[in-house]
Amino acid sequence: MFKHVKRSIFFAFILTAAIISFNGSFNTESIYNSTVPNPNLLDTITILANPGPSNNGGSPNWAAFFDLIAGSRDISVTQMSTGSTAAASASYSVEVFIRSGTALGGPVGSGSGSSSDGWTSLGIVPVTQGPVGSGISLVFTLPTISVPAFDTVGVAIKFIGVGPRYFGTGSPPYSTYADTNLALVTGDGRSIPFTPTGSWFGSRALTGEIRYVINPVSVIGNIGNEIPKDFKLSQNYPNPFNPVTKIQYSMPENSYTTLMVYDYLGREIQTLFSGNRAAGTYEVTFNGSALSSGVYYYKLTTDKFTETKKMILSK
Numbered sequence: 001m002f003k004h005v006k007r008s009i010f011f012a013f014i015l016t017a018a019i020i021s022f023n024g025s026f027n028t029e030s031i032y033n034s035t036v037p038n039p040n041l042l043d044t045i046t047i048l049a050n051p052g053p054s055n056n057g058g059s060p061n062w063a064a065f066f067d068l069i070a071g072s073r074d075i076s077v078t079q080m081s082t083g084s085t086a087a088a089s090a091s092y093s094v095e096v097f098i099r100s101g102t103a104l105g106g107p108v109g110s111g112s113g114s115s116s117d118g119w120t121s122l123g124i125v126p127v128t129q130g131p132v133g134s135g136i137s138l139v140f141t142l143p144t145i146s147v148p149a150f151d152t153v154g155v156a157i158k159f160i161g162v163g164p165r166y167f168g169t170g171s172p173p174y175s176t177y178a179d180t181n182l183a184l185v186t187g188d189g190r191s192i193p194f195t196p197t198g199s200w201f202g203s204r205a206l207t208g209e210i211r212y213v214i215n216p217v218s219v220i221g222n223i224g225n226e227i228p229k230d231f232k233l234s235q236n237y238p239n240p241f242n243p244v245t246k247i248q249y250s251m252p253e254n255s256y257t258t259l260m261v262y263d264y265l266g267r268e269i270q271t272l273f274s275g276n277r278a279a280g281t282y283e284v285t286f287n288g289s290a291l292s293s294g295v296y297y298y299k300l301t302t303d304k305f306t307e308t309k310k311m312i313l314s315k
Contacts, residue, residue: 044078044211047184049177052136054083054165054207063158063193064166065103065113066186066206070147074215075182076270077145081137082157083165083207086129092161096122096143097194103154104174104188109196112154116194124160134165136208146215146271147182157206158193166204175205182212215270223281228252231305236286236298240314243289247272247298250281255302259284262297269296277302288313 049066068077086092099118105111112118122143130136147153157164166189168175174187186206192198228250236245249259257277261269269291272284288296293315299308 044213045179045181046209046211047177047179047182048209049184049186050167050175050205050207051209052083052207054135054167056167056169056204057083057085057134057165058159058163058189058191059085060159060161060163061193062164062189062191063097063113063156064164064186064204064206065154065156065188065190065193066184067102067104068145068147068153068155068210069178069183069185070149070151071181071183072149073181074149075147075212076215077142077147077182077210077212079139079141079211080157081130081139081208082127083134083136083167084127084129084159084162085134085165086137086162088129088131088133088135090129090133090162092127092129092159093124094127094160095124095158096145097156097158098122098145099154099156101152101154103156104185106200108198108200111200113156113188113190113193113200114196119156119194129162139209139211144268144271147212156193164189165207166201167207168203168205169201170203172202174203181214184210223248223283226281227279228281231302231307233298233300233307233309235309236311240312241288242313242315243291244285244287245311247284247286248281249284249300251277251279251302251305253279253304255304258299258301260299260301261286262299264295264297266297272298 097119103112106114125140127140128138130138145153172187174185177184187203189201189204190198229252232250234248236247238245255277258274259272261272263269291313293313296311296313297308298311
C-alpha cells in the first residue's frame with residue numbers, strides 16, 4: 001500500500017509539469033504497418049517530450065533510452081515520433097528494446113545500458129523523417145509496449161542508418177513528461193548500446209512524442225481444483241455483450257499461454273493474458289467499454305493448442 005501511495009504522490013507532483021494533447025482514431029496496428037484510423041479503439045493519448053527542435057545529435061547505431069511508468073491502469077504504448085539526423089522525408093529504421101525496470105542511469109561500464117542482460121528486442125520498425133532534415137520524424141507504429149499498472153518498463157530505441165537527435169546536454173536530473181496515466185522519464189543516450197564501451201550521455205532527452213491507450217480492465221480467476229482432460233476454449237457469455245463478457249478456457253497441463261482479442265480485420269486489440277499458466281480452468285472478465293459495437297475475435301494459444309472464437313459487442 002505504501003508503494004501505491006508513493007506512486008500516487010509522484011503522479012500528482014509531475015502532473016503540473018505535463019504537456020498533454022489528445023488525438024483520436026489512432027490504432028494498435030500490427031508491428032510493421034503504418035498508422036491507419038481505427039474507430040474501435042479508445043482515443044490515443046499523446047505525451048510530448050521536447051517536441052523540438054533537437055539541438056545535438058549522434059551517429060548510426062546509437063540508442064536513446066527512456067522509462068515508461070504507469071499509473072493505476074495498464075497501458076499500451078503504440079506509437080511515437082523521434083528526432084534523427086535523416087534528411088527531410090527520408091526513410092530509416094529503429095530497433096525497439098524493452099526491459100523490466102529502469103533503463104536509465106549508470107556510467108559507461110555499468111548500468112542497464114551497458115549490457116544486453118535483461119533486454120528483449122521487439123523488432124525493427126520503419127520510420128519516415130518529417131519535412132525538416134535533422135528534425136522530428138513522422139509518427140510511426142511501435143511493437144506494442146505493455147506497461148502494467150504501477151510498474152516501470154525501460155525502453156531503448158536503436159537507430160539504424162541514421163543517428164538520433166536529442167535535446168539538452170550536461171548531467172541529470174532527467175526530464176519527466178506525464179499525465180495522470182503515464183510518465184515518460186528521459187535523458188540517456190549511448191553511442192555503443194548494450195556493451196560496456198562507448199559514451200554515456202546525460203542528459204540527452206528524447207525529442208518527439210509517445211502515444212498510448214488505456215487498456216480495458218480484465219479480471220482473471222481460476223475455477224475449481226479439478227484438472228481438465230483436454231484443452232478447451234469456451235464461447236464467451238453473454239454473447240452478444242455490453243460491455244462486459246466472460247471467457248473461459250481449460251488446460252490439462254502447464255503451458256505458456258496467450259489469450260488475445262482482435263478486431264474483424266485481425267488487428268490486435270488487447271492481450272488478456274500472456275505468460276506461463278498451470279493446468280486448470282480459468283475465466284477472464286473482458287470489458288469492452290472502450291470499444292465500438294461490432295464483431296471481435298478472441299484467440300487462445302498454448303504450446304499444443306490454438307483456437308479462435310467470435311464474439312459480438314452490441315451497445
